[in-house]
Amino acid sequence: MFSTNSTSFLLFFTCFTSLANAQQKMLGFKDAARQAAIEQRFDKELSRTHIGETIKSLSAKPHHIGSENGAALAEDLVKRFRSYGWDAKIETYQVLFPTPKERVLEMTGPTTYKAVLKEPALKEDATSGQEGQLPTYNAWSADGDVEGSLVYVNFGLPEDYEYLARTGIDVKGKIVIAKYGRSWRGSKPKVAQEHGAIGCIIYSDPKEDGYYAGDVYPAGAFKNEFGVQRGSVMDIVIHPGDPLTPNVGATANAARIQREQAINLLKIPVLPISYHDAAPLLKALDGPVAPDDWKGALPFTYHIGGGNAKVHLKLSFNWDIKPCHNVIATLKGSEAPDQWVIRGNHHDAWVNGAADPVSGLAALLEEARAIGALYKQGIKPKRTLVYCAWDGEEPGLLGSTEWVEEHAAELKEKAVAYINSDNNGRGYFNASGSHALETLVNEVAKEIIDPQTQVNLLERKQANDVLKAGSVKQKKDRLAKLYMNIGAMGSGSDYSSFLQHLGIPSLDLGFGGEDVGGEYHSIYDSYDDYSRFKDPGFYYGETLSKAAGHTVLRLANAEVAPFDFRRLYETVNGYVNELVELTTSMREATLLENQLIAKNYYRIATDTAKHLAAPGSKSLVPYLDFSSLQNALANLDSVTSSLSFTASSANAPVNKGIYKAEQQLLNEAGLPSRSWYKHTLYAPGFYTGYGVKTIPGVREAIEQRRWTEAQQQIGVVAASINRLSAYLQQLK
């Protein structure tokens, strides 16, 4: 149990018994009232004013990886943690990080235009005119000097190229312009490169991210005509982290491959631009009119191009090795110091980063401050807390990945869970991650009050989901239970290596949905923007501190770490049902589609003036043998339905073993063609990037019609689920 220093705690505790009684149960705890009292004391230590001051202070200057400001910020964080009573240190890696040397984009025909490539300072935004800003660019673009006909490829998704093929326009030897949205930015040049493009421009269309969405900055929150989304285009779905040191920590002396050998870097130049710069290029395009779902909000007719409009794109970069300063703070557990509850948020930003990452980081620091204050009062966590502020997240999860790779063996032994956050804003509670933690998330969320509406987080989320649901049936279903299903995690923040490389149970927590705007990765992600539009009053900063803090404290203090594998079983069972239905519906759709193609119905239906060829017919979908997976799930059903890891059953085998159960779901060989990703349930999609694919080995093989691989992967996943069942069985 908790070590307490005095009767003062007992006295304090007594005051909260009524609350504890109201609270029926708390997963993993014998004494829910005591833990509830701790959480109440924790909450009292939090200050939204202080969170606001932290956001202002930490976003005061541009602080990207490798910058002097970034290094100073890491030092500042160490001081803060220490002042809270934590041990803290910097762990530095040496990583590749490209910055722009030359950036030229110009239209060379039929008229000329030279792109501005610069966001102007605004008097309404105090930090927007500072020195030290990284220019607008996509990190990990290749160096290149290319000129070619320009082709508009919509969002640059694989299916956009399928449509393009029907128009007869080929991007080979041409430069594509894709808009931000629908897929992760890095997928756009990757798919373009696969199709033979020699360069890629990515722009923010005002439809998704500008005046169509709402008033533009500084009048409103949305992207003005000059705003540009910076961002990494490293192919993180192959692996994140330093491209030169895959699988190992990028310590100063680590063995490094040559940049040319890196398997997650592009071969073509890529540049992000504003809609001010995109408009003249898009307006100059000829060729067919873009179909309806390709159209944006610029005031002219969108054409696909591929003809006379030509652009010249010249980009070169400084390919430097830079120090990557992770800040690691520790508070030693009183009972199980070798069990670590890890909490992290990155500290590097593309520019000032008030929202991304500082808003999440400020909440994390506030938690650390409150926990430190309790610690001084003798309220100590049973398990060790490790609070991390990662560097180099923006270019490709560099800091967290290198740290995880370096400490992999120790983490697999000690890490109970990893709780991540990143940018945070106003709105609804979002949680995604390991489904064995879903019950914990629900228990935590049910007891935290939304600051705008004074109902608990579950109810606020339910209200929103119900109103947004499409049908009466969907609304009723969502209304039936005050419960939230947590999402599955793809990529895009620092949980990736913990969960997907090591199998450490992970969560990503945050608030959002009412904080929409266009500041993301621009110079306008500033304190001025944040305090006006993202979380005025910093109420949701404090609420994130509560949600993440309670989650951390329960994981730290529970007699039996609060995992619920029954929920994991139910979720995975749902995924498998989806896969079975996916093959059925693909089979049916393919048969029909091939029939329509054979009947010439595309030619017959389509306006001849559109010169749109029929799509090609597709391979028929075989019946796959899902039985090994279904039997594995039946077994997991049986095992998890009789699991009884209640707090009273706490014993060393359970306590030492339960948090490692998720590691059973790893497959050491990794996913086909991307071995770094070892979790058989969750991975970022090969073509979706940040977007998750669940049971990715099977799902992507089916989606991409690789039937032999799909069948083989069914066996791989079944084996991993069987390992989990056997593992849980022996813990009983």
Add this chain to the structure above:
Amino acid sequence: MFSTNSTSFLLFFTCFTSLANAQQKMLGFKDAARQAAIEQRFDKELSRTHIGETIKSLSAKPHHIGSENGAALAEDLVKRFRSYGWDAKIETYQVLFPTPKERVLEMTGPTTYKAVLKEPALKEDATSGQEGQLPTYNAWSADGDVEGSLVYVNFGLPEDYEYLARTGIDVKGKIVIAKYGRSWRGSKPKVAQEHGAIGCIIYSDPKEDGYYAGDVYPAGAFKNEFGVQRGSVMDIVIHPGDPLTPNVGATANAARIQREQAINLLKIPVLPISYHDAAPLLKALDGPVAPDDWKGALPFTYHIGGGNAKVHLKLSFNWDIKPCHNVIATLKGSEAPDQWVIRGNHHDAWVNGAADPVSGLAALLEEARAIGALYKQGIKPKRTLVYCAWDGEEPGLLGSTEWVEEHAAELKEKAVAYINSDNNGRGYFNASGSHALETLVNEVAKEIIDPQTQVNLLERKQANDVLKAGSVKQKKDRLAKLYMNIGAMGSGSDYSSFLQHLGIPSLDLGFGGEDVGGEYHSIYDSYDDYSRFKDPGFYYGETLSKAAGHTVLRLANAEVAPFDFRRLYETVNGYVNELVELTTSMREATLLENQLIAKNYYRIATDTAKHLAAPGSKSLVPYLDFSSLQNALANLDSVTSSLSFTASSANAPVNKGIYKAEQQLLNEAGLPSRSWYKHTLYAPGFYTGYGVKTIPGVREAIEQRRWTEAQQQIGVVAASINRLSAYLQQLK
């Protein structure tokens, strides 16, 4: 049988027996081969070149009702019909028709702007600079001189005002600006007036009708920034036709009410404008940002307004009585001269009207020419053909309505069917109307070849429907049968009074879907536009002549007029099932919605920064007694399943009676609050205008939550269906 003048016909006929054999059956005919041969000869007479010449000639000058050009065009039509061998005359009515005296629209605050209100002549459009064009206006706007705060009301639908109420913005005493689309234009000022607005502006947003849709005129077919859609805002859902002579023909000496007594005229001024003129007004609006489904394609953030932006709207009109010249051409039937097959298309246009109405009129004339040529060869219709070219359709179906009202008694006795067309273009075959004619339409369409794809009209339509269907199931269902369901008719063309006032079986036929553009009711609806974008080569003009001509010829020549009441039964049965499901789903949705309101879920879910109130709760939906209607349908099922009006059963009672069966579906009292509309199955929707409501008495009472009326109307419709069943039974 047909009277033929010689053996030449028999010789000719022999050549076509193989075709006739291929054709399994033809509803109402003993000898399908003979009719098929006639249709083949008819087709040979058609010339698409001639149709193109007709379109060019008849659209050479602006020719609205009351204009000298319009009168001359009517004379020209008489000459044409006579030259084809038809009797032809002009029947003139004296109708009210307003034309603009003064039109002023200006923004008076916070900045100033004076609207252009003028479409420029274009060198690419030969007729666009002519004298005699009607200015841009909405006929039947009230005179008015108003100034007020401007409110953007999206499409101006009732539900848009429900949303507006949630924002706290009231249009009372203000001027609204609504965009064209979703509802008929006349509904927009009507709903605005119901909510207390003092003026209404209607504009064409580039999203629906401008550069967002495609390249703009003259580069492409879509609306350029100055294009304006003229059009009537008479409340035709109350009644169409001359507002001063409801229910009676507007002959020179007819009794007239005062204009102030007219029940289908607005009390507020209305003006249509271009997006060039709308942009400064919309850009000046303040207040809340418009929700997503309100946003258009102008390059700024749409706001709802209701604040500082003010406009001044001053309109006055010449309220003149004008002659309305219908052209009526007759070809006497050889066997049943007192049975009339009526075919019509209007001849008046807002300006030049190459598409609307000349494209349909040219096809009609070509049919008349071909039928006249056959007649001279001795191939005469058994029933009398009446071919009509209506005047005054544009301001409110004036010519056809006055003619139908004047000749009502004779028409109810003699009219077998009315076949309408209007503007025609490239694409898919569309047919709507009386469902007892659905089998005929299918039989006709199956034997006509689409000129672009060389498959029959049913197959082309099926191919398009299948590709556009949302789900694999919907695609498969549509693919299962080579058949088209015809639509139900609302309003918007000259069939209205035939079908909905008199119960004369009617059809509206045409082609479209690939002829999209922005010329509708503008000066750019010209021959230059039409021949480039709507039907280059006039292939679909010829195809419409075939489709309408074959339909007319079968109705004229069948031993038993080709009605299939089984299809009517099946369709109406579907409508009744829809109504039952509608009450069930409304009941369920209302219960849930009221529950969500009671739970405060709108407040809880909604961003507090949006200041959006919850909607009001709604009256619960009672269980209605549909049994009288269901029993009536069971009876109609029984009667129609044993109907056998085959050609061989032809006898005088059947032949004289069958075409009057649809009149049994009239209810003499008419619809609640709009007694002119007497058909119990089909009417234009009270708030949709052109858009149909089927079983309107019941459906609109349910939709508008008038439960007592809904119950009463169920009885009215049941009685009409029982009359039909009894009538069909006695014909057996």
